[in-house]
Amino acid sequence: MLIRKPDDILSSEITPEAVWRSRRELMLRAGLVAAAAGLPGWAARSAFAQDAGALPGKPNPAFSVMDKQTPLSDITSYNNFYEFGLDKSDPAANAGKLQTRPWTVSVEGEVGKPRTFSIEELLKLAPMEERVYRLRCVEGWSMVIPWMGYSLAELLKQVEPTGNAKYVEFVTVVQRENMRGVRSGVLDWPYVEGLRIDEAMNPLSMLVFGVYGKLLPGQNGAPVRLAVPWKYGFKSAKSLVKIRLVEKPPVSSWMKAAPQEYGFYANVNPNVPHPRWSQATERRIGEDGLFSPKRKTLMFNGYGEQVASLYQGMDLKANY
Amino acid sequence: MEAGISQAPPRRTQLSAKTVGRFKPVLFLLGLAPFLRWFWLGANDGLTANPVEFLTRSSGTWTLVCLLVTLAITPLRRLTGQPALVRLRRMCGLFAFFYGAMHFMAWVWWDRGFDPAAMLRDIGERPFITVGFAAFVLMTALAATSTQWAMRRLGKRWQSLHRAVYAIGLLAILHYWWHKAGKNDFEAPLIYAAVLALLLGWRVVERWRRRA
Numbered sequence: 001m002l003i004r005k006p007d008d009i010l011s012s013e014i015t016p017e018a019v020w021r022s023r024r025e026l027m028l029r030a031g032l033v034a035a036a037a038g039l040p041g042w043a044a045r046s047a048f049a050q051d052a053g054a055l056p057g058k059p060n061p062a063f064s065v066m067d068k069q070t071p072l073s074d075i076t077s078y079n080n081f082y083e084f085g086l087d088k089s090d091p092a093a094n095a096g097k098l099q100t101r102p103w104t105v106s107v108e109g110e111v112g113k114p115r116t117f118s119i120e121e122l123l124k125l126a127p128m129e130e131r132v133y134r135l136r137c138v139e140g141w142s143m144v145i146p147w148m149g150y151s152l153a154e155l156l157k158q159v160e161p162t163g164n165a166k167y168v169e170f171v172t173v174v175q176r177e178n179m180r181g182v183r184s185g186v187l188d189w190p191y192v193e194g195l196r197i198d199e200a201m202n203p204l205s206m207l208v209f210g211v212y213g214k215l216l217p218g219q220n221g222a223p224v225r226l227a228v229p230w231k232y233g234f235k236s237a238k239s240l241v242k243i244r245l246v247e248k249p250p251v252s253s254w255m256k257a258a259p260q261e262y263g264f265y266a267n268v269n270p271n272v273p274h275p276r277w278s279q280a281t282e283r284r285i286g287e288d289g290l291f292s293p294k295r296k297t298l299m300f301n302g303y304g305e306q307v308a309s310l311y312q313g314m315d316l317k318a319n320y
Numbered sequence: 321m322e323a324g325i326s327q328a329p330p331r332r333t334q335l336s337a338k339t340v341g342r343f344k345p346v347l348f349l350l351g352l353a354p355f356l357r358w359f360w361l362g363a364n365d366g367l368t369a370n371p372v373e374f375l376t377r378s379s380g381t382w383t384l385v386c387l388l389v390t391l392a393i394t395p396l397r398r399l400t401g402q403p404a405l406v407r408l409r410r411m412c413g414l415f416a417f418f419y420g421a422m423h424f425m426a427w428v429w430w431d432r433g434f435d436p437a438a439m440l441r442d443i444g445e446r447p448f449i450t451v452g453f454a455a456f457v458l459m460t461a462l463a464a465t466s467t468q469w470a471m472r473r474l475g476k477r478w479q480s481l482h483r484a485v486y487a488i489g490l491l492a493i494l495h496y497w498w499h500k501a502g503k504n505d506f507e508a509p510l511i512y513a514a515v516l517a518l519l520l521g522w523r524v525v526e527r528w529r530r531r532a
Contacts, residue, residue, distance in 0.1 A: 078369035086505045089368065141370060186504045257504070276446055276502065281433075285369050293433050 055210035057128035057148045063204065064132035065302070070143040072212045074286040079219045080137065081238060082186055083172075083179040090181070095218030097178040098239065103223050109169075109245040112160030119223050123209060126154040130213070131206060131227075136268045136301045138232035140294075142282045147227050148210030151203045155243070161197065165245035168200040169193075170226060173239040187253045193237040194250030194264065195228065196310075204229060204306050208236075230303035232266045263320040267311070268301035272320050340404040347408055351415040354382045355422075372430045379423040384492055384512055386416035391489060391519045398526070410466055413485070417463040424456050448498035455491035458484045489516050 081091035084098075103119040117125070129150055136142045156168070172191040174182055182189045199205060206227040209216060216222040221238025228235050234254055244250075254262035261275050270280045281294035288295065300307050311319075358375060361367050368374045390412040397405045427449075432438045442449050462482055464470070471478050493516055497509045 074369035082503075086503050088370070088373075141373075184505075258502075261502075276448070278438075278442075283370070283372060283430075290371060290375075290430070294430075 053215045054213060055123075055128065055148045055215050056213060057130040057210070060129040060131050063129070063206075064146075065134055065144060067132075067134065067144040068287055069132060069146055070284075070286045075143060075145055075211060076217050076219060078285060080139075080233070081181075081219055081221070082184070083174070083181045083189070083191070084219065085181045086184070086186065091219035092217075094180060095222075097175075098173075098218035098222060099175060099178060100218070100223040100239075103241075105224060105240055105243060107155065107159045107243045107245075110162045110165035110247060111245050112162060113158070115159055117155070122155070122207070122224060125158070126150040128209070133206070133227055133229040134301050134303075135227075135229065135233050135236075136282060136297065138234055138262075138266070138274065138279075140277060140279070140282050141285050142297075143285050145227075146212055147206060147208045148213065149206050149208040149227070152205040152207045152226065153201045153203060155207055156200060156245075159245075161245050164247045165197055167246050167249050168195050168197060169242075169244040169246055169250035170195075170237040170240055171242035171244070172237050173241045187257050189253075190241075191237060191253045192250060193226070193235055193252045195235070196249075197245070198310055199228070199307075202307060202310065204303060230268055230300040230307045232268060234262075235266050265311075265316070265319050267307075267316065267320075268297060269299060269316055269320070270297040271299075272317055335402050335404045337404045337407055340402075340407045343408065344411060347411055351386070351411065351418075354378070354419070372426070376423065376426040376430065379419050379426055380496070383416055383419040383423050384496065386412055386419055387485075387489055387492060388512070388515050388519065390416055391485065391516070395519060395522045414463060414466060417459050420456055420459050424453075427452075448495050451491045451498070452495040455488045455495060458488050458491070462488075486520060489520070 077092045078088045079091040080088065081095065084091040084094040101119070104116050105119070105122060106114070106116040108114040127150065128148055130146050130148055132144060132146045134142060135145055170193045172193075174190045176182060195205065206229075208221070208225050208227045209223065211217075211220055216225065218239075221236075221240075224240050225238040226236040226240065235252075249264055252262070252264065254266075255264060268279075273279055279297055282297045283294050298304075358367075358378065362371070390409060393405055393409040393412060397403050427442075428434060428439065432442060443453050444450070462484060465474060465478065465481060474481065493509065493513045496512060497506065500506055500509050
């Protein structure tokens with residue numbers, strides 16, 4: 001378990017803000033110099049081209065892993081966001097068209113106080129935190145990402161879920177003119193995902209607005225997305241527009257498209273293979289080179305301490 | 321099949337086997353270009369965020385391209401009235417095997433970590449791996465019997481054996497098709513399948529015409 005509790009981390013171990021800020025600035029400058037020098041690699045990457053606004057947040061070491069962080073250029077150039085195309089490079093190429101202002105998220109269903117939040121309200125709803133989460137894609141690769149945001153529970157508390165709110169359904173945006181991928185029949189649009197209410201209320205479930213101290217770029221799910229780090233990446237729906245609290249388990253887009261391959265839970269589990277490949281190992285993007293073997297995938301992506309209790313007594317082979 | 325096709329009337333000057341042979345160095349460099357491109361991309365940060373995936377897929381794509389080029393030689397000889405083009409066919413086929421071997425090694429090394437048990441399990445459990453592996457085994461047999469010596473040794477059986485290239489083509493398409501099925505993304509496999517259908521269909525029509 002690599003997550004440390006706040007009490008066993010020495011304050012001397014935490015890099016002072018001034019230091020990491022100046023490091024980042026240095027890195028950014030180095031990037032700009034390299035870009036100006038016309039190095040083809042930099043030119044091809046969109047990380048510095050799409051410089052979204054700053055989004056500062058207080059590092060939350062209790063919710064941060066110590067793994068080496070994946071470079072921003074990889075996080076923003078290697079994405080699954082089918083609304084913008086099926087190739088990993090398509091979202092970075094096409095998500096610039098996504099209109100993120102004005103933006104609202106309506107929270108409705110089995111709640112006492114249904115409400116539509118503007119993105120400006122959401123950005124101020126709770127203190128912004130930086131949490132370094134692992135992301136394990138169902139395809140067998142992983143990243144380590146410093147997300148900016150706060151616990152999803154902060155938002156859900158605002159609308160006062162009723163006793164009937166057993167599940168939460170997440171609906172994402174469809175902008176037909178701006179998303180060329182929605183013309184394809186791969187999935188039913190809009191993309192829908194779901195969590196059980198106790199999963200959604202777990203403090204690890206995060207509402208994300210930024211990455212690496214900046215607002216999210218389109219390809220990463222701007223302006224607001226989920227990060228549910230103990231589940232495969234596709235559970236962390238991007239560009240949210242609606243959150244519905246419901247009594248019955250929602251049917252996600254992937255469950256509809258391939259029910260034999262994708263279940264409701266989609267917890268990271270090295271012991272339950274995907275019907276077409278093993279989930280026992282993974283490749284860490286930006287870190288594992290051509291000569292390093294794949295690394296072992298951890299149960300619940302290494303977040304067992306926080307979430308294993310949610311599934312006590314459940315057969316995780318049947319509830320995949 | 322080879323002898324029958326050369327009966328086409330010499331409508332224009334026929335290139336001699338020697339002349340066609342002179343193109344071999346050019347073809348060799350052309351065939352090597354995708355391989356060299358990987359190194360160029362590697363040196364220029366161009367292998368994407370997931371180089372393993374990129375190289376695995378790229379080697380697979382070039383295997384298929386070389387395979388289709390190999391299968392296009394016979395129709396091309398016939399349609400252009402240049403039977404000597406057959407002299408380029410072996411190299412095309414061997415390049416298909418070369419990229420196929422790269423693709424196979426990408427799986428052995430990066431996907432399975434050289435673990436024989438993991439490889440066997442994969443071949444048994446994943447149909448798209450099963451057909452891909454079958455195609456590679458057949459390709460290996462054809463590459464191993466591609467020498468003049470093997471041709472002489474095998475005589476008539478050589479041609480029967482090398483007709484396995486049609487099965488390899490079909491297996492390769494099936495492998496690609498099933499790989500893409502996870503995303504219902506059949507655009508690219510459909511294009512390759514259409515080219516293969518054209519190349520094999522031409523042969524069926526030719527055979528039927530000659531019989532009539």
